[in-house]
Amino acid sequence: MSTQTGKRPIRVLLIDDEVAYVQVLAKRMAKRGIAATPSYSGDEAIHILRGADFDVAVLDIKMRYMDGLEVLKIVRRMVPEMKVIMLTGHGGEAEAREAIKLGAYDYLLKPCDFEDLVSRIRKAAGRE
Numbered sequence: 001m002s003t004q005t006g007k008r009p010i011r012v013l014l015i016d017d018e019v020a021y022v023q024v025l026a027k028r029m030a031k032r033g034i035a036a037t038p039s040y041s042g043d044e045a046i047h048i049l050r051g052a053d054f055d056v057a058v059l060d061i062k063m064r065y066m067d068g069l070e071v072l073k074i075v076r077r078m079v080p081e082m083k084v085i086m087l088t089g090h091g092g093e094a095e096a097r098e099a100i101k102l103g104a105y106d107y108l109l110k111p112c113d114f115e116d117l118v119s120r121i122r123k124a125a126g127r128e
Contacts, residue, residue, distance in 0.1 A: 009035040013057040014037065015044075057084045059071055059075070059084055059104075061095050068088075069099060080103075085105055086104045087110050096109075
């Protein structure tokens with residue numbers, strides 16, 4: 001699928017332990033020319049990153065087993081040039097600001113506006 005600019009799709013790694021949420025986002029992104037690969041845990045995301053190349057990661061801060069800040073630290077070491085957009089809910093703005101200090105590109109509060117998320121992904125990927 002090509003994007004409006006005729007370039008290859010933006011490749012996004014979606015990392016969130018809310019399976020249904022990730023599946024819905026991935027389907028909606030595909031309709032917008034964004035190739036989203038779902039990941040349902042920090043460990044799975046790290047494994048996926050070892051074998052694939054992504055433009056942007058969208059990472060939930062609150063996850064079971066390994067929280068998003070820990071995943072962010074690992075991702076920044078593995079792929080320092082990849083932009084990471086953090087998602088947070090439940091009053092997690094302080095954690096989101098901490099994520100920015102740790103190298104996240106941006107953050108959004110959940111539930112987020114889909115068009116805003118797409119816009120930020122495109123900006124992070126240098127497509128806007």
